[in-house]
């Protein structure tokens with residue numbers, strides 16, 4: 001029958017196609033360039049340098065000889081910094097000669113306003129989330145130009161772990177309204193509601 005012939009022709013086609021694709025797979029894998037993650041939306045970071053107490057560092061440091069040996073420091077600095085548990089020291093992040101600058105692991109220098117570049121070297125997944133808006137905070141407008149907080153606006157670079165703080169107490173009752181009763185409202189789940197509809201009686 002011509003009709004069934006056409007049908008079996010049609011059903012054979014996908015197999016031919018699948019075999020062809022399987023044959024082509026290794027070649028296409030070998031050639032495909034590694035997909036780069038999307039760059040993320042553009043942003044500018046809220047400035048920071050003007051908030052620093054000790055900036056410009058070179059006020060003192062132009063008269064001090066760099067001492068690169070890790071040691072507990074005297075005033076005005078922190079004695080120790082817990083970040084990284086002793087795996088690195090101040091001069092991993094602060095430029096040894098121009099103390100007004102931060103330093104990347106490559107030796108390139110960045111300003112205090114671009115501190116996120118220092119953090120991103122070792123915390124790449126968090127920095128990627130931050131760049132895409134999944135970590136940190138946007139300020140100003142929710143549309144248009146995107147300004148976000150840099151990492152040190154929330155994390156102290158010398159002791160970065162954020163300890164959870166207890167929630168604020170509930171707001172007081174507005175004047176003229178009676179205080180709420182102690183009654184607790186039971187919320188039914190979707191499943192409870194469905195049971196109720198089927199059996200014609202209240203869910204437990």
Ligand code: HEC
Nearest residue numbers: 054055056057060065066067068073074076090091094099
């Ligand atoms: C008021 C003066 C003063 C200012 C301002 C100051 N420092 Fe220092 N800094 C010192 C002194 C003094 C030492 C040596 C402390 C010691 O040896 O115990 C020091 C040591 C250091 C060290 C240890 C490495 C070394 O060369 O001894 C680092 C890192 C450092 N300072 C970073 C900074 C940065 C970054 C700033 C600016 C944000 C800054 N300092 C601003 C006085 C200052």
Ligand code: HEC
Nearest residue numbers: 048052053054055077078080081089090093112115152157
């Ligand atoms: C992980 C990188 C990192 C390390 C390690 C580090 N710092 Fe910093 N430090 C920063 C960054 C980033 C800032 C800017 C902080 C901000 O914007 O609040 C900063 C700020 C400072 C400031 C200025 C603070 C202020 O408010 O004026 C001083 C002083 C300083 N660091 C000294 C040190 C010393 C001394 C050490 C070693 C004991 C050290 N830092 C280790 C990254 C680091």
Ligand code: HEC
Nearest residue numbers: 084087088092115118119121122123151152155157160161
């Ligand atoms: C040279 C590498 C390096 C740099 C630069 C660096 N960190 Fe870290 N950071 C570490 C290491 C190592 C730890 C400890 C991780 C652990 O204990 O699991 C850590 C811990 C942390 C933690 C706590 C994470 C946890 O699991 O407890 C936070 C938050 C953090 N860093 C934020 C920052 C910020 C913000 C900056 C930039 C100012 C920064 N880091 C720069 C290496 C780095």
Ligand code: HEC
Nearest residue numbers: 116119120123126127130135136137149150151153154162
């Ligand atoms: C708006 C404030 C804010 C900004 C900006 C911010 N963080 Fe965080 N970060 C937090 C809070 C809050 C937590 C703890 C909650 C959590 O684990 O997600 C955290 C957690 C982390 C942790 C994990 C700590 C842990 O205990 O697991 C790392 C690492 C970290 N941040 C790195 C960064 C880096 C790097 C940047 C900048 C690129 C950054 N953060 C910017 C608020 C911020």
